[in-house]
Amino acid sequence: MRHNLKQAAYDYGMIFVLLLLGIIFSFTTIKEQTPDDAAAGRKMGKTLKKEVVLIVTRDSEQHRTFAEALRASLSANGNEILNILQGEPRDVRKVLVAMENDPGAKRPTVIAGPHATMNWDLFNKGYFNSHFSSLDGVKFVKPATYTWPTFLTRQNLVNVATQIVVISIIAIGMTMVIITGGIDLSVGSLIALSASIAAAIIHNAAGNGPSTEVATTVVVGACAVGILASGCFGFFSGAVTACFKVPSFIVTLAVMMMVRGYAFKSVGGEAKGSLPDAFTTLGHGDWMGIPISVVLMAVLYYIAWFVMTQTIFGRNVYALGGNAEAARLSGVPTKRITITVFTICGLLAGLGGIVLASELASGDPKTGTFYELYVIAAVVVGGTSLMGGQGKILGTLIGAFIIGVIRNGMNLNGVDPFNQMIVFGWIILLAVLAEKGKELMVSGGRSPFAVLGGLFASRKRGEHMETGHGENE
Amino acid sequence: MIAFSKMNSNNPFFEVIAEGMRDEAKKYGYEVKVVSGEADVAKQKDQIKDFIVQKVAAIVLNPVDSASIGPAIKEANEAGIPVFTCDLQCTDESAKVTAHIATDNYQGGKLAGEAMIEALGENGGEIAILTHDPAASCIDRVAGFDEVIKAYNAGRETGKITAVKRLPCEGQRDPGFKATEDIITAHGNLAGIFAINDPGALGAYAALEKHGKAGQVKIIGFDGQPDGLQAIKDGKIYADPIQFPEKMGRQTITAISKYLAGEEVDPIQLIPAELYRQADGAKDPSLN
Numbered sequence: 001m002r003h004n005l006k007q008a009a010y011d012y013g014m015i016f017v018l019l020l021l022g023i024i025f026s027f028t029t030i031k032e033q034t035p036d037d038a039a040a041g042r043k044m045g046k047t048l049k050k051e052v053v054l055i056v057t058r059d060s061e062q063h064r065t066f067a068e069a070l071r072a073s074l075s076a077n078g079n080e081i082l083n084i085l086q087g088e089p090r091d092v093r094k095v096l097v098a099m100e101n102d103p104g105a106k107r108p109t110v111i112a113g114p115h116a117t118m119n120w121d122l123f124n125k126g127y128f129n130s131h132f133s134s135l136d137g138v139k140f141v142k143p144a145t146y147t148w149p150t151f152l153t154r155q156n157l158v159n160v161a162t163q164i165v166v167i168s169i170i171a172i173g174m175t176m177v178i179i180t181g182g183i184d185l186s187v188g189s190l191i192a193l194s195a196s197i198a199a200a201i202i203h204n205a206a207g208n209g210p211s212t213e214v215a216t217t218v219v220v221g222a223c224a225v226g227i228l229a230s231g232c233f234g235f236f237s238g239a240v241t242a243c244f245k246v247p248s249f250i251v252t253l254a255v256m257m258m259v260r261g262y263a264f265k266s267v268g269g270e271a272k273g274s275l276p277d278a279f280t281t282l283g284h285g286d287w288m289g290i291p292i293s294v295v296l297m298a299v300l301y302y303i304a305w306f307v308m309t310q311t312i313f314g315r316n317v318y319a320l321g322g323n324a325e326a327a328r329l330s331g332v333p334t335k336r337i338t339i340t341v342f343t344i345c346g347l348l349a350g351l352g353g354i355v356l357a358s359e360l361a362s363g364d365p366k367t368g369t370f371y372e373l374y375v376i377a378a379v380v381v382g383g384t385s386l387m388g389g390q391g392k393i394l395g396t397l398i399g400a401f402i403i404g405v406i407r408n409g410m411n412l413n414g415v416d417p418f419n420q421m422i423v424f425g426w427i428i429l430l431a432v433l434a435e436k437g438k439e440l441m442v443s444g445g446r447s448p449f450a451v452l453g454g455l456f457a458s459r460k461r462g463e464h465m466e467t468g469h470g471e472n473e
Numbered sequence: 474m475i476a477f478s479k480m481n482s483n484n485p486f487f488e489v490i491a492e493g494m495r496d497e498a499k500k501y502g503y504e505v506k507v508v509s510g511e512a513d514v515a516k517q518k519d520q521i522k523d524f525i526v527q528k529v530a531a532i533v534l535n536p537v538d539s540a541s542i543g544p545a546i547k548e549a550n551e552a553g554i555p556v557f558t559c560d561l562q563c564t565d566e567s568a569k570v571t572a573h574i575a576t577d578n579y580q581g582g583k584l585a586g587e588a589m590i591e592a593l594g595e596n597g598g599e600i601a602i603l604t605h606d607p608a609a610s611c612i613d614r615v616a617g618f619d620e621v622i623k624a625y626n627a628g629r630e631t632g633k634i635t636a637v638k639r640l641p642c643e644g645q646r647d648p649g650f651k652a653t654e655d656i657i658t659a660h661g662n663l664a665g666i667f668a669i670n671d672p673g674a675l676g677a678y679a680a681l682e683k684h685g686k687a688g689q690v691k692i693i694g695f696d697g698q699p700d701g702l703q704a705i706k707d708g709k710i711y712a713d714p715i716q717f718p719e720k721m722g723r724q725t726i727t728a729i730s731k732y733l734a735g736e737e738v739d740p741i742q743l744i745p746a747e748l749y750r751q752a753d754g755a756k757d758p759s760l761n
Contacts, residue, residue: 034528058553093735116528121733156526163519273540273565356515362541367515411523417482417509
């Protein structure tokens, strides 16, 4: 039992880092929340009695639900609804001006709405009274506030998940590549390639007609071609790496550059926007309240987990990264495995590109720059060793979440861009060091002090090895 | 709270816009929160989503990509949060932008053309243009420039000004430097360069200096950033149509306050550029 716990901590220790970050950002984003949902509307309606109420909200789905709940609750509590205004400040102002100029018009005793509208400058007491003197004495009512971390609101957590989908999908392929001891720098360009190709095909199919009305089958086909194109380049990188024994770092660096060029060529250098709804569903649609892209991510992680832990292919991937020569001698088809993992990585980068293009509703050859670095960061933070042979698919998902949470947390706290870069770098470094320390602690079962000593000792051993190396030469 | 996602954090121009906004916002008691899109449209999209979660009163953007930022703006539209663009425009027509506040880039481009004519005098000559087509504002600048040069050349037998080369400079020093090296290698008689912003112009100057052509080729920049103005004072750049980023920031806040009070807001507000020459640099107390 104890051993199992240790093993779990060893495998998925980064989850504690993720929780810690979650707790920190929960504390730092605690603030007065201004509810504007149906429950807030109902609650607010009960606080008023025998008033003539003018309801003012923004023109949004959320606010329509709020206004409807408020209206029902106000009526049930014996209030009269004068009007429900949904729109921008100037729409509301027009109604108020008309009221001001018409002495016979019925006047509200209360103007009620969510904080978003009641905080308009229009409803600033001084401004309001100086412009609408006939409405002097009207009360402004908004929902009661409560204190809660913005980080822990449902919408924000959904945001965090959707914001890491692209990185985490590609990180599956990258984890496999890194476990075999390779690396793929071309994924950022492959994102742009599949996005651009899919958008270009849709625009071609549209001809002179509107690109938003292209048939769904064409859209699906265009996405498939984009993903396959990226997969082909993955296959190419894998084949060159395996057959010519060139380091994948160099091969994929070259592929990264040429693919970026192909991406620009495929759309003639410009982002292609105005894509059909069938295309944007992936990035904007919901399934039982969960974004489709997040569902896709979860399914892919389940499959990847299964492949890596329950199949011979998965074992071969680990074997190849652990010791390529030993793997080859014991009958592992090393070339085929290398080519397969790079192809998978290419295909997933292509899929990531389609998801990104779907979110942006445009195929943009400029997108995806630096994504390779974020993806590699997610994999490494998730506990996969760049030396190969070690790593966990679910660790990578945690790594991606850590990166997403850091980014989101800093945005919510309004950390300025320069500090964001500094903090980001430090957190990645510390996360990896923490992982390293924990590794030593689990393997040796020692106290943290002993681990520090161990880190120091391993550094010394490194020095010895260097001297030894020098003697050989 | 007003949220602003600026273009990037390596061009001080956008920070000056932010400063103008912060300062003006104090008058109205608004809080301004500034983040940077770092020229990555996916990143800026995520920032807009974060703004929506925070229920900000208004969103201000320097769209990092004129077309691809559309869907994110639409999400803000659906949440009923007004979006204002500043300096750079959104070209996605299905996305609703309450007001756009920017320099009159076309008029600024014309000023640049006039400055080029003035710099070259009666001799005219071959010129090159350092462009940055991903930004609609830079396309406008070149269009204004071209129009003035075309009108000048019309009906003229000698002393024409001919644009022999147009190369992208990405609005940055390093690509501007490399593009200029290639241009002067191909065109030894070059008499002038128009760069669509100061970093591009300063990159061009560095290349000219390296190849000993700094005296021969006159540079017209754009923007009026501190190091650009200094270069004008030192005679490295002939002149700049200058923009007023601080004013742009202030005017954006004024537009937001008008919007929130329900007053009419002009949907497109252009601030004219002004030409800045060496003589202006000599009088400028901000330079040394």
